[in-house]
Each structure stands twice: as C-alpha cells, then as structure tokens.
Amino acid sequence: MATDELPLDPAHATETSPSSSVSARRRRTHDQVLAVLAEHGVVTRADLSRLTGLSRSAVGTAVASLLAEGLITEETTADSGTAGRGRRPTVIALRRRPGIVLALDFGHSHVTAAIATTTGRLLAESSTTLDVDSRPERALDAAATLAREILRTTDHTESEIVGIAAGIPGPLDIRTQVVRAPTILSEWIGLSPAEELGRRFGHPVSVANDADMGARGEHTFGAARTVDDFLYVKASHGIGAGLVLAGRTYPGSTGISGEIGHTRLQGATNLCRCGNRGCLETVVSITEVRDQLAHVLSSATEPATEPDALPPLAELAAQPAAARVITDAGRTIGMVLADLVNCLNPAAIILGGELSAAGAPLAAGVRESIDRYAQPASAQAVTVQTSRLQQRSELFGAVATAIQQSTT
Structure with a gap:
C-alpha cells in the first residue's frame, strides 16, 4: 500500500x-x-x-x-415593564417540547396567574385580591381558578402545560417543601404548597419564596441580567431579600435566608407579627409608608386622606413632602442593607415590590445609607436601582423557573 x-x-x-x-x-x-x-x-x-x-x-x-x-430557539421578549426604552431584546433558550408554562405569584394580599411561552413571552395574566396569609386553601383554589380562566380565554388547555412554578410570601423549608416558620404565614404551617398545587393541576409544581422568585425574575428578564452577585429586595407588606451569589440563588441551609424584614432597628418599638418589637417591616412596609403619607398630605381644612385612597406612589413621589417620607423609608432600608453590602460585596441592589413604584426617592434613600454606613470600597462597588419589571419580578421569576422545569 x-x-x-x-x-x-x-x-x-x-x-x-x-x-x-x-x-x-x-x-x-x-x-x-x-x-x-x-x-x-x-x-x-x-x-x-x-x-x-x-x-x-x-x-x-x-x-x-x-x-x-x-437545539435552541430565539424570539423577541414580551413586554416586561421596559416599554419605551428601545427595541426589545431577543432571547435564546433550549428548545423544549411544545407547550406553555404556568406562573403563580402569591403575595400577602393577592394571587396572580400567568401563562407564557417556553422562551418567556407572556401570553396572559390575571389577578385577584384576597387575604393569602390567613386563608391558604382559598388562596390555592383561587390560583387554580385564575389559571383555568386565562387558559380558557386564550384557547389553551391544561394538557399544553409543560412547567408550573409559584412564589409564596414566606419561608419554605427546601428540605421538605413544607412551610415551617411559625411567625410568618402561620396558617400555612405544615402545608406543602407544591403538593397542594400539584394536586389541583395534576402536574409537578416548583415552589419557592417570593423574594427568591423575584431575584430570579430580575436575573433572567430584568435589571440584574448582567450581574451575578446582587440582592433583590421585595418591599411590600413584608420586606424580604433574594440573594444571588456567583450566579445562583442562595436560599440558605433550610430556605429561609434573606428575612431582612425582621432585622431589629435601634429605637423602634412597634410590635411585629414575629413577636419581636422594632423589626424593619413594622417601620417601612407599604402599609406603614402609606399611613405616613396620608398623615403628611392631610391638611387642616380637609378630612384626613385614607391611606387606601391615596394616588399611586409614582404620582406621590413627585410631591416634595411625600418624597421626603419615601426617601426616609429608603434610608431605613439602606441601613440594614449596608451590613449585607459589607458581608457579601454585591454588584447591585434591585428594589422591587409595591414600595419600588416610588422610584428615584426610594433608591436615593437606600443609596444614601449605604454610602454612609457600608465600607467605602464595598459601597462604591454596588449600584442601587428600582426594578424594571414594575412589581412583576416575582411573576417573571416563576416564569423562568417553570421554563427550566420543562424538559425537551
């Protein structure tokens, strides 16, 4: 040869x-x-x-x-609160079996359901207001009802669902998937939301704390897409933080990391639902801030404004007196976050939840306290901004989790 x-x-x-x-x-x-x-x-x-x-x-x-x-798909993202900021980006995902995903967001006083494509394009969503904390069965039933309503109105069926995920407003034991903490969501103690929702839908359901879901939403679709070390703060009726470290959500050893709402503040004496006094959320929850705004904006010649009757925070923030209240709330939250900045050296802090609708005054207050109380090098390394997802971070986090749950 x-x-x-x-x-x-x-x-x-x-x-x-x-x-x-x-x-x-x-x-x-x-x-x-x-x-x-x-x-x-x-x-x-x-x-x-x-x-x-x-x-x-x-x-x-x-x-x-x-x-x-x-092997992959690419398509333009749906509206995620960034309208008016230029062309929407295209996103890439692994090609998964044809179908849709279901995302559920449980707040302390609301339930939201949404369906989306497996590349994150939101197709429809619906919400209802109710007392989630004290009526777990009713809240779970409401989620199933909302989901079936939006499936029906969009001509989709449950058989098309390839992934379901939900965020709940309290700590979940990641070892057992059971609600354990007796001071938060006390009526949910011993309940497995994943099991209960799975029974209602006949499909496995991924469940996580809502702040962790919010962090995932921001990391996948929102303001934290370009950073892998950040804190997402959900400031609503409660205050919690979702931690993302080295690109991964950090739940802690049992799933209850980030409960910053129960950090005690010097000089504060308000009784908290956890049994302590002076917790952060007793001073700067959305309820407390609205009460303060109603007081500040009332006049001697007119009856005091009821907090629920106030205009949206985004409108109030333009008024100097209201902006002071909001900035002061940001300063208080920032004092707690400054310690986390020293410990974790994050690249960003993303402010979400209902209080984030106040925008710049809230972020300015947080920034001021971090600059004042965190170590200079760590303070300089971190940016502070409000969510781009307009109080939908948790919902989009559930979308991202449901997408990952789906298989090819």
Missing part, C-alpha cells in the same frame, strides 16, 4: 486535520453555550458572551449553528 494511503494515527488526527480541529473547537463552543442555557434558562446573545467568555462573533456563529440544528 502506498505511503499516502496509510490510515491516520488517531492520536495525531487533530494535529494533521485542520477540519477536525475546527470541528472540535466548534463543538466545545456549542457545549459552552448549551451549558449556560441549561443553567440560566433564557438569555440574550450579550448574556451568552458574558457568561461563556466567548466573543460576540463566536456566540453568533454558535447560535446560528444551534438554531439550524433545532
């Missing part, structure tokens, strides 16, 4: 075959992209470049190839 017809030694194949080298490099790039998508669910091309360390051109080539192979 002629010399040039001798078979190649496999050990030297990549050295002697440029096409094999290119192919191996391309496969490594593909694997990097697929690994990021498996972990993060839905990302943009810019996210892929940041998370893989690949150049934009390399990401573009890999995305085009994976799209051609049918």
Whole structure:
C-alpha cells in the first residue's frame, strides 16, 4: 500500500486535520453555550458572551449553528415593564417540547396567574385580591381558578402545560417543601404548597419564596441580567431579600435566608407579627409608608386622606413632602442593607415590590445609607436601582423557573 494511503494515527488526527480541529473547537463552543442555557434558562446573545467568555462573533456563529440544528430557539421578549426604552431584546433558550408554562405569584394580599411561552413571552395574566396569609386553601383554589380562566380565554388547555412554578410570601423549608416558620404565614404551617398545587393541576409544581422568585425574575428578564452577585429586595407588606451569589440563588441551609424584614432597628418599638418589637417591616412596609403619607398630605381644612385612597406612589413621589417620607423609608432600608453590602460585596441592589413604584426617592434613600454606613470600597462597588419589571419580578421569576422545569 502506498505511503499516502496509510490510515491516520488517531492520536495525531487533530494535529494533521485542520477540519477536525475546527470541528472540535466548534463543538466545545456549542457545549459552552448549551451549558449556560441549561443553567440560566433564557438569555440574550450579550448574556451568552458574558457568561461563556466567548466573543460576540463566536456566540453568533454558535447560535446560528444551534438554531439550524433545532437545539435552541430565539424570539423577541414580551413586554416586561421596559416599554419605551428601545427595541426589545431577543432571547435564546433550549428548545423544549411544545407547550406553555404556568406562573403563580402569591403575595400577602393577592394571587396572580400567568401563562407564557417556553422562551418567556407572556401570553396572559390575571389577578385577584384576597387575604393569602390567613386563608391558604382559598388562596390555592383561587390560583387554580385564575389559571383555568386565562387558559380558557386564550384557547389553551391544561394538557399544553409543560412547567408550573409559584412564589409564596414566606419561608419554605427546601428540605421538605413544607412551610415551617411559625411567625410568618402561620396558617400555612405544615402545608406543602407544591403538593397542594400539584394536586389541583395534576402536574409537578416548583415552589419557592417570593423574594427568591423575584431575584430570579430580575436575573433572567430584568435589571440584574448582567450581574451575578446582587440582592433583590421585595418591599411590600413584608420586606424580604433574594440573594444571588456567583450566579445562583442562595436560599440558605433550610430556605429561609434573606428575612431582612425582621432585622431589629435601634429605637423602634412597634410590635411585629414575629413577636419581636422594632423589626424593619413594622417601620417601612407599604402599609406603614402609606399611613405616613396620608398623615403628611392631610391638611387642616380637609378630612384626613385614607391611606387606601391615596394616588399611586409614582404620582406621590413627585410631591416634595411625600418624597421626603419615601426617601426616609429608603434610608431605613439602606441601613440594614449596608451590613449585607459589607458581608457579601454585591454588584447591585434591585428594589422591587409595591414600595419600588416610588422610584428615584426610594433608591436615593437606600443609596444614601449605604454610602454612609457600608465600607467605602464595598459601597462604591454596588449600584442601587428600582426594578424594571414594575412589581412583576416575582411573576417573571416563576416564569423562568417553570421554563427550566420543562424538559425537551
């Protein structure tokens, strides 16, 4: 046999075959992209470049190839509160079996259900107001009713659902998926929301604390898309924090990290639902802030305004007296967050929940306290901003979790 017809030694194949080298490099790039998508669910091309360390051109080539192979999908995001800020980004996700996902958001006084595509495009949502804390069965039933209503109105069926996720406004033991903390959601003690919702839908349901869901929503669709170390603060009737460290949600050993609403403030004496006095949420919850605003904005010639009758916070924040109240609330929250900034050195703090609708005055107050009380180097490293998802961070976090739950 002629010399040039001798078979190649496999050990030297990549050295002697440029096409094999290119192919191996391309496969490594593909694997990097697929690994990021498996972990993060839905990302943009810019996210892929940041998370893989690949150049934009390399990401573009890999995305085009994976799209051609049918392994991924790419489409424009739905409205997530960023309207008017330029062209909506396109997002990339692993191709999953055809279907839709169901997202559920339980607040202390509301339940919201939404359906979305497996790339995060919101198709429909609906909410109802009720006492979630003291009526768990009613709240769970309401979630099922809302879900079936939006499925019916959009001509979808339960058989199309490939993932369901829900956020609840209290700590969940991640070892057992049972509500355990006796001072928060006391009527839910011993209840497994995942099991109860699974029974209602006939489908597995992923459940997490609402602040953790909010953090995931911001990381996937919102203001924290470009950072992997940040704090998401949900400031509503309660105050909680979702921690994302090194790109992963940090729930703590049993799932109850981030309960900053029960940090005691020096000089505060209000009785808290947890049994202590002077907790943060007794001073700056949305209820407390609205009470303060009603007092400040009342006049001697007119009856005092009821807190529930006040205009939206976004409107009130334009009034100097109201802005002072909101900024002071931000300063109080910021004093607690300054200690976390010292401990965790995050790149960003994202303010969500109903109080975040106040916008700039709230963020300014938080910023002021962090600059005053955190170590200078850590304070300089962290940005402070309100959510871009307009109080829907938790809902979009449930969407992201449901998408990851779905399988190919």
